Amino acid sequence: MNKISETLLSLPFNLCESRAGQxxxxxxxxxxxxxxxHKSKTSGRQGQLELWLDSRMAEGIGSVNLWxxxxxxxxxxxxxxxxxxxxxxxxHVHVLGAGDARHVxxxxxxxxxxxxxxxxxxxxxxxxxxARQLFQLYLAFEPLASIGLHEKAAYFLELLGNTxxxxxxxxxxxxxxxxLIKLITDPERAAKELPWADLGLLKYKERDEMEAVxxxxxxxxxxxxxxxxxxxxxxxxxxxxxxxxVADWDLSMHLLPLAPNVNQREFIAWRTTGIAFRxxxxxxxxxxxxxxxxxxxxxxxxxxxxGFWGDIVTGPAVCFGVRCEDPAMLEKRxxxxxxxxxxxxxxxxxxxxxxxxxAKPYPxxxxxxxxGLSVQDTATxxxxxxxxxxxxxxxxxxxxxxxxLRGTVDLLYFANSMVHLLxxxxxxxxxxxxxxxxETTVFFLDLRKETHAExxxxxxxxxxxxxxxxxxxxxxxxxxxxxxxxxxxxxIALVSAPVPxxxxxxxxxxx
Numbered sequence: 001m002n003k004i005s006e007t008l009l010s011l012p013f014n015l016c017e018s019r020a021g022q023x024x025x026x027x028x029x030x031x032x033x034x035x036x037x038h039k040s041k042t043s044g045r046q047g048q049l050e051l052w053l054d055s056r057m058a059e060g061i062g063s064v065n066l067w068x069x070x071x072x073x074x075x076x077x078x079x080x081x082x083x084x085x086x087x088x089x090x091x092h093v094h095v096l097g098a099g100d101a102r103h104v105x106x107x108x109x110x111x112x113x114x115x116x117x118x119x120x121x122x123x124x125x126x127x128x129x130x131a132r133q134l135f136q137l138y139l140a141f142e143p144l145a146s147i148g149l150h151e152k153a154a155y156f157l158e159l160l161g162n163t164x165x166x167x168x169x170x171x172x173x174x175x176x177x178x179x180l181i182k183l184i185t186d187p188e189r190a191a192k193e194l195p196w197a198d199l200g201l202l203k204y205k206e207r208d209e210m211e212a213v214x215x216x217x218x219x220x221x222x223x224x225x226x227x228x229x230x231x232x233x234x235x236x237x238x239x240x241x242x243x244x245x246v247a248d249w250d251l252s253m254h255l256l257p258l259a260p261n262v263n264q265r266e267f268i269a270w271r272t273t274g275i276a277f278r279x280x281x282x283x284x285x286x287x288x289x290x291x292x293x294x295x296x297x298x299x300x301x302x303x304x305x306x307g308f309w310g311d312i313v314t315g316p317a318v319c320f321g322v323r324c325e326d327p328a329m330l331e332k333r334x335x336x337x338x339x340x341x342x343x344x345x346x347x348x349x350x351x352x353x354x355x356x357x358x359a360k361p362y363p364x365x366x367x368x369x370x371x372g373l374s375v376q377d378t379a380t381x382x383x384x385x386x387x388x389x390x391x392x393x394x395x396x397x398x399x400x401x402x403x404x405l406r407g408t409v410d411l412l413y414f415a416n417s418m419v420h421l422l423x424x425x426x427x428x429x430x431x432x433x434x435x436x437x438x439e440t441t442v443f444f445l446d447l448r449k450e451t452h453a454e455x456x457x458x459x460x461x462x463x464x465x466x467x468x469x470x471x472x473x474x475x476x477x478x479x480x481x482x483x484x485x486x487x488x489x490x491x492i493a494l495v496s497a498p499v500p501x502x503x504x505x506x507x508x509x510x511x
Contacts, residue, residue, distance in 0.1 A: 059235040060446050064126055064294045065099035065417055066310035067161055069443045070479040071323050072102035072348075074110050075118065075411055075435075078482055082471060084433050085410065092408060094121045094429065096396070097415035099129060100160065101136040102319050104388055109352045111385040112359040120388040123396040123418070127206065128294040130390055131213040134184075134197065135176060135291070136160075141196050141384055144357050147172075153349035154279035157342075161316030162289055163224045163274030163308070170287040177214040184210055196384030201395040217290045224288035227308040228274040235312060247271035254445040255314065258477070259322040261330065263340035267315065274308075276316050277342050314443050321345035359385070393418075400426055411435040416444075419459060427466040433487040436468050437480050452476065 075093060079085040095103055104120050111118060124130040139147075139156055147155075155172055158165040165173075183190040184207050190199055202210070236243050247268045255262055270276040275285055295304035321341030324330055329347055331338045339347075351362035391399070399405055409429040414422055416439040430436060441447055441455050456474065459481060463470075468483035 059231070060311070060313035061444060062231070062308075062310045062312065063296050064309040065097065065124075065129060065415070066132070066292060066294075067316040068099045068102055068319050069311075069314065069416060069441075070439050071318060072106040072320055073413075073437070073480060075103065075107045075413075075437075076110050076114055076116075078411065078435050078437070078471070079114075079116075081482075082433070082435055082484060088410070089116050091116055091118045091410045092121075093118055093411040093413065094123065094396070094409050095413045095415075096123045096421065097125070097418035098122070098413065099124075099415065099417075100319065101133045101140070101388075103413065104133075104137070105140050105352055105356065108385045109355040112355065112361075118386045120386065121391055121396070121399075122388055123391050123393060125393045125417075126294065127209045127392070128213050130392070131180075131210045132291060134210070134390060135173075135180065137197060137388060138176060138180060138194070140353060140356060149350060149353055149357075150279075152353050153346055154277075156349055156353075157277040157279060157316075157320075157345055158285075159289060159291055160319070161270075161276040162285065163228050163292060164285045165287050165289050166280060166283050166285060167287045170289070173289075173291060174218045177217045181211050181214045184214075196387055198387050198389040201389060201391040201399075203395075206392055216293065220288060220290045222288075222290065222293045222306050224274075224290070224293060224308065227293065227306075228312075231308055231312050232272075244268050244272055250313065250445050255443075258442060259318060259341060261322060261337040261339065261341050261344060262315075262317055263337075263342065266317070266340055266342050270315050270317075271312070274312075277345065279346055313445050317341040317345060318443055319345070320348045324348060325351070356385070400429060405429060407431045409434060411437065413437045415439050416441055419462075422459070422462045422466060424466045427468065427485060430485045432485055434485050435471065436463070436466075436483045436485065438463065438483070439480055440478055442477060442479050456481075 075091075079088075079091065085091070093107070101122070104122065107118050107120075122130070122133055124133065136156065139152060139159075142152065144152075154166075155169050158169045159173060183194060184199060184202075187199065190197070199207070232243060233240050236246060239246055248264065250271075251262065251264060251267050255267070266276070278285060292308055292310065293306055294309050295306055296309045298305040318341075321344045324344050324347065326347065329339045329344050347364075350364060354360075354362045354364075406428045408431065410431060411434060412427065412430050414437065419438055422436075422438060427436060438459050440459075441452055444452075447455075453476070456476065460470075460474065463481075463483050467486050469486060471482040471484050474481050
């Protein structure tokens, strides 16, 4: 690893720049949330997280969060572990900066277990990321009569994390882009045809920006393979020719201890080509996935530069591929996992989409789910189990200032790109006894152990200052820290059962 840079950067926790790759983008500009001018890299709102970063890490995580850095969470598990939520039939969750719709879909797919409806407010800074989440929800709620369960899962995974997809997948992306353009530009039609979405917080200018994103998906025009290779060259530098060996080292030393079912061949293939999932292994994956191309400001240029600005280090398999309810998917034979993280991802997508469509437990076994189990003849689509409001950071900041919304949120989720907003002002949205989740940096492979520890210490300090107490004792291996807001401001501590993590849900735990 290169020597840690002596420049103090804001870890990707400054809302103004979104990720570490744009650490200076907010200097001299007004922050949407703190209404302050950031005059230097060490100024800004109280509690700003500042860590020593390796410049190589900034090149690796990218500046646009195209997929999440943690496994998908079922928030019902957190509600079950806490007190006071058992009788609630409607829950309100705000998710800040998650990067994709994994938490929304995973939680909604499990609503049938509790009978509660969960309504989400999804907040992103990048309009391209917000557009991707709208598309992911659109795909997830497509009727099974229109698109088969297996094809739906394949479309989702390919478009989530592949630089190149099948021609059929690209055709679906273009057709969906056209449909979504018509919907976001016609509020009345959107309200009728998208009952699971609320676009009311998007201004006309923001709708125009989202429309431009969808149009770019249809037209393409950017060489995705070249964009990926440019990122690799910037990241590996003189080690570019040995990139496969570097990827193997990162897998063995950093990722496998956290996600031991990640397959070496699949991981190296993704790091070198950008193709993470092959649900149809015999099909050619040669059509560019234009939904991964975004814009980023470049020093010395008046216009933003189009390219691939996402993660090139950890990969999208972490989102759905390292935990599973089916123990058979995490079995080992001869010290080797029988199923890879990509196969676990496929199974989890099948289960999630089946449960969303039927409000029933997924009936497929591990083997059947990978061999083409068809439920199209038996599945009956049910109404969407909740609504998701899409919001920009500025729109959410306006919500925070509404006194009428204080104490109305049951769970508040901070991705590590927005954890600097963990303040008493924002936590005031959470009801007394409510839950606050904060992502850690455990899946940031380029960070030093000391930096991980420093991050945990600062987050816990910020949480305490905001009136939060841990729901469970924090661990350095946690992907998400879970806190509760004190029900009584005068309370010193809150005793509660720890969040259960079944042994079968994580291959690392199975070790």
